[in-house]
Amino acid sequence: MSSLFARRASKARRSVLRELLKLTEQPEIISFAGGLPDPDTFPRKILAELAADEILNNYKKSLQYTTTEGKRPLRAALIDWFSQDGLHYEMDQVIITSASQQGLDLVAKTFIDPGDAVFVSLPTYLGAIQAFRALEAQLVGIPLLEDGMDLDHLEGAIARARKEGHRPKLIYVVPDFQNPSGITWSLEKRKGLLEIASREGLLVVEDMPYRKLRFSGEPVPPVAALDEERVIVLFTFSKVLAAGLRLGALAGPKELVEKVVTMKQATDLCTSALIQRIAARFMLEHDLSAHVRKLCEHYRLKRDAMLQALERYMPKAEGISWTRPEGGLFLWVRLPEQVDTERMLKRALEHKVAYVIGTPFFVDGSGKNTLRLCFSEATREEIEEGIRRLGKVVEEELAGLSTGQSL
Amino acid sequence: MSSLFARRASKARRSVLRELLKLTEQPEIISFAGGLPDPDTFPRKILAELAADEILNNYKKSLQYTTTEGKRPLRAALIDWFSQDGLHYEMDQVIITSASQQGLDLVAKTFIDPGDAVFVSLPTYLGAIQAFRALEAQLVGIPLLEDGMDLDHLEGAIARARKEGHRPKLIYVVPDFQNPSGITWSLEKRKGLLEIASREGLLVVEDMPYRKLRFSGEPVPPVAALDEERVIVLFTFSKVLAAGLRLGALAGPKELVEKVVTMKQATDLCTSALIQRIAARFMLEHDLSAHVRKLCEHYRLKRDAMLQALERYMPKAEGISWTRPEGGLFLWVRLPEQVDTERMLKRALEHKVAYVIGTPFFVDGSGKNTLRLCFSEATREEIEEGIRRLGKVVEEELAGLSTGQSL
Numbered sequence: 001m002s003s004l005f006a007r008r009a010s011k012a013r014r015s016v017l018r019e020l021l022k023l024t025e026q027p028e029i030i031s032f033a034g035g036l037p038d039p040d041t042f043p044r045k046i047l048a049e050l051a052a053d054e055i056l057n058n059y060k061k062s063l064q065y066t067t068t069e070g071k072r073p074l075r076a077a078l079i080d081w082f083s084q085d086g087l088h089y090e091m092d093q094v095i096i097t098s099a100s101q102q103g104l105d106l107v108a109k110t111f112i113d114p115g116d117a118v119f120v121s122l123p124t125y126l127g128a129i130q131a132f133r134a135l136e137a138q139l140v141g142i143p144l145l146e147d148g149m150d151l152d153h154l155e156g157a158i159a160r161a162r163k164e165g166h167r168p169k170l171i172y173v174v175p176d177f178q179n180p181s182g183i184t185w186s187l188e189k190r191k192g193l194l195e196i197a198s199r200e201g202l203l204v205v206e207d208m209p210y211r212k213l214r215f216s217g218e219p220v221p222p223v224a225a226l227d228e229e230r231v232i233v234l235f236t237f238s239k240v241l242a243a244g245l246r247l248g249a250l251a252g253p254k255e256l257v258e259k260v261v262t263m264k265q266a267t268d269l270c271t272s273a274l275i276q277r278i279a280a281r282f283m284l285e286h287d288l289s290a291h292v293r294k295l296c297e298h299y300r301l302k303r304d305a306m307l308q309a310l311e312r313y314m315p316k317a318e319g320i321s322w323t324r325p326e327g328g329l330f331l332w333v334r335l336p337e338q339v340d341t342e343r344m345l346k347r348a349l350e351h352k353v354a355y356v357i358g359t360p361f362f363v364d365g366s367g368k369n370t371l372r373l374c375f376s377e378a379t380r381e382e383i384e385e386g387i388r389r390l391g392k393v394v395e396e397e398l399a400g401l402s403t404g405q406s407l
Numbered sequence: 408m409s410s411l412f413a414r415r416a417s418k419a420r421r422s423v424l425r426e427l428l429k430l431t432e433q434p435e436i437i438s439f440a441g442g443l444p445d446p447d448t449f450p451r452k453i454l455a456e457l458a459a460d461e462i463l464n465n466y467k468k469s470l471q472y473t474t475t476e477g478k479r480p481l482r483a484a485l486i487d488w489f490s491q492d493g494l495h496y497e498m499d500q501v502i503i504t505s506a507s508q509q510g511l512d513l514v515a516k517t518f519i520d521p522g523d524a525v526f527v528s529l530p531t532y533l534g535a536i537q538a539f540r541a542l543e544a545q546l547v548g549i550p551l552l553e554d555g556m557d558l559d560h561l562e563g564a565i566a567r568a569r570k571e572g573h574r575p576k577l578i579y580v581v582p583d584f585q586n587p588s589g590i591t592w593s594l595e596k597r598k599g600l601l602e603i604a605s606r607e608g609l610l611v612v613e614d615m616p617y618r619k620l621r622f623s624g625e626p627v628p629p630v631a632a633l634d635e636e637r638v639i640v641l642f643t644f645s646k647v648l649a650a651g652l653r654l655g656a657l658a659g660p661k662e663l664v665e666k667v668v669t670m671k672q673a674t675d676l677c678t679s680a681l682i683q684r685i686a687a688r689f690m691l692e693h694d695l696s697a698h699v700r701k702l703c704e705h706y707r708l709k710r711d712a713m714l715q716a717l718e719r720y721m722p723k724a725e726g727i728s729w730t731r732p733e734g735g736l737f738l739w740v741r742l743p744e745q746v747d748t749e750r751m752l753k754r755a756l757e758h759k760v761a762y763v764i765g766t767p768f769f770v771d772g773s774g775k776n777t778l779r780l781c782f783s784e785a786t787r788e789e790i791e792e793g794i795r796r797l798g799k800v801v802e803e804e805l806a807g808l809s810t811g812q813s814l
Contacts, residue, residue, distance in 0.1 A: 001637070001662070006520045006542075007520050008520075009670060012666070012670060048458070059449055064443060065443055101674070238472075242466075246679040255408070265422065267674075269653075272652060
């Protein structure tokens with residue numbers, strides 16, 4: 001029966017990461033691999049009350065089908081929420097999605113014909129790679145510098161893609177505290193990106209799951225705030241309220257959003273009315289911004305613990321560096337060229353510490369000497385101890401390399 | 408920017424039905440148009456308790472990300488549930504979906520390349536038409552007889568599709584109390600379908616949203632129970648628990664289900680853990696079968712009221728007939744050839760009664776003289792009065808036609 005698979009499905013492979021993640025879930029291992037928000041930050045008392053009240057007293061709406069666009073009170077609350085960042089949307093520019101992974105799927109469905117070029121950074125968010133590949137996009141990787149994409153490289157890559165018959169369609173970016181790198185784009189880079197997109201007639205897809213999780217430094221305006229006509233924004237409640245809700249939003253130019261709604265109708269009819277009502281009431285009756293401020297304080301301490309531990313325990317060798325993110329859940333470690341972090345993972349697991357290898361985040365297969373660390377799940381004590389172990393692992397690996405042991 | 412749309416999106420149109428449904432939502436109109444389950448049947452007290460308990464006491468799991476396949480306790484409960492119908496699945500053959508519309512989308516993504524032929528009945532479920540069209544399937548309509556598809560016609564259509572360069576991939580059926588017709592397939596037709604699918608090397612997709620809502624007559628085995636290796640089953644909790652949960656399942660041969668999981672990962676990562684846990688606990692701690700028996704009693708009375716009212720109020724003219732479904736939420740009315748139910752809808756709204764026009768359910772554009780009536784939402788009194796009004800509408804329409812008024 002597998003001869004009946006569509007071409008896109010035949011080519012699709014399960015994420016290697018899933019298999020590797022299973023290895024990291026053994027007891028006693030301190031894992032920085034996961035990337036999940038800390039469940040103790042989920043406002044469970046309020047959510048439990050709202051859920052019970054919605055089910056008991058508003059069941060005719062909350063337990064019934066709803067519109068594909070989503071509940072108006074939630075969309076109205078999100079319009080207010082976006083306006084804090086200088087984004088000004090009308091009701092018909094904002095729709096509800098089943099978290100931002102669905103936003104990515106809908107963008108791919110709406111814009112990508114097989115072979116169309118999508119430009120992403122090296123590294124980029126794995127879920128985006130999967131969503132675009134599932135619709136047979138040609139993914140083109142652009143180096144990510146400290147302050148955003150290498151825009152000169154982007155211009156050349158667009159021209160090359162066109163020449164090779166891949167129609168350039170969109171540029172996908174996570175400009176704030178990117179997963180996996182933790183990097184935030186400068187204002188100059190954001191403007192430069194829009195100039196290129198405008199000149200080349202491309203759409204920018206701005207994914208902002210972590211934007212509100214800023215612990216230090218000054219916010220930079222969203223790309224969309226600089227040119228709302230050229231940008232589709234993806235938002236999710238996963239990191240600021242609770243991941244298990246599977247709730248997010250997509251916003252952008254009206255004519256594009258309208259088409260996305262048509263595609264969503266065919267995809268799942270609508271997102272759960274109950275979940276939408278819970279989130280809407282949280283936003284209307286409670287203070288999501290205050291909740292996010294608490295989250296920032298919580299995660300800032302963890303990030304600081306990880307940065308201090310890295311400073312203390314990582315070998316002082318050439319070629320070792322890491323990012324110092326001003327928010328989000330992740331930081332990114334680069335090791336000397338000759339290190340293979342996938343091979344090193346075995347040693348790490350022996351030392352009872354785990355990370356995520358870098359290569360799956362690179363569409364060109366590079367990044368073998370990189371790894372991602374997530375600081376949201378472990379306690380500060382675990383972070384200290386886990387990074388101590390990781391330092392030891394790297395030290396051993398480098399020693400092994402210089403004596404040829406690991407080769 | 409709309410020049411960037413993918414071909415599938417350029418071709419996609421919003422459902423006409425949505426626009427027509429808006430017209431039917433005016434006050435004082437008795438509407439048989441909707442097709443929603445009766446919200447008073449949703450077990451709200453139990454669901455509220457379970458939701459609050461899960462959020463408060465199991466938040467580390469229920470508010471967090473979960474696996475793409477879905478929660479094991481829910482899948483185990485569904486394996487038991489399916490076994491009541493002679494369907495025997497292992498854990499890795501059953502995955503959780505965001506209701507059966509997502510099941511349809513995932514089937515389309517997994518199996519349909521542009522131009523591949525999908526065989527559906529005339530009429531068929533609108534959501535399936537949208538899901539398959541969104542992935543650019545070539546939909547081929549096969550007449551639906553009283554006891555299932557016209558299988559001779561199906562064989563010819565498969566041969567023709569092949570000849571025209573459309574690769575036959577799958578046959579989509581709703582064999583129990585189909586939406587929109589209310590028709591149930593006979594055992595012979597189910598066996599005949601499998602013979603053809605087997606001979607032609609095609610997959611059967613069996614959608615069973617209404618199967619458990621049987622009010623009278625004897626259950627016929629699911630198509631999948633006759634040949635599990637050739638059938639993917641779609642199930643939803645929308646009609647038996649609550650539509651607002653957006654929860655369902657997909658089951659079938661292991662190698663196919665594995666691939667569907669890969670496609671789902673790219674589509675939404677996972678379905679809400681909270682919603683899954685609520686449904687799992689309902690199935691494990693309460694009695695879903697007993698709940699469904701109550702639903703059947705509830706809907707049976709409404710169906711009977713509608714059938715009695717049709718008998719009483721519909722004109723006794725040649726060419727007028729309707730189905731007598733043994734379950735589900737819908738029945739189907741056929742009027743004389745010269746009646747156009749879309750044109751007649753204006754008259755119906757003047758008489759304060761509404762239905763759904765037939766044509767959107769026909770992939771070949773036929774069915775102009777048909778309409779769907781939903782008996783789940785209105786009270787029995789409203790059903791009596793609404794059908795009385797509809798009888799009057801049809802009477803006037805026929806009189807108008809014979810004098811040429813409406814032409």
